[in-house]
Amino acid sequence: MTKPALHTQFEGIAALRAALAxxxxxxxxxxxxxLAAAEAASxxxxxxxxxxELTLAQARAADAA
Structure with a gap:
């Protein structure tokens, strides 16, 4: 079974932003x-x-900040 996209597990962008923070x-x-969701719907x-590669590099930088 495919795992649901992570962003769909939150009630909205504000909840996702809070979880990131x-x-x-x-x-x-x-x-x-x-990226997986985009690939699945290619x-x-x-x-x-x-x-x-750029997406993941920027995500790593955001996590390190």
Whole structure:
């Protein structure tokens, strides 16, 4: 069974932001979840380009800040 996208486990962006601020969830975990969701829906052609390496690098930097 596929794990639900991490961002869908919160009641909204404010709750997700609070979880990030309180380090209940990491930016890397959220980025990986979003990348997986985008990949799972790739047949929709929703994105012209996804730079996973840059996304994860920025998430690691956010977690380190």
């Amino acid at each position: 309180q380090r209940e969830v990491s930016a890397v975990d959220l980025a990986q979840s979003a 047949e929709l052609n929703s994105f012209l380009h996804i730079d996973a």
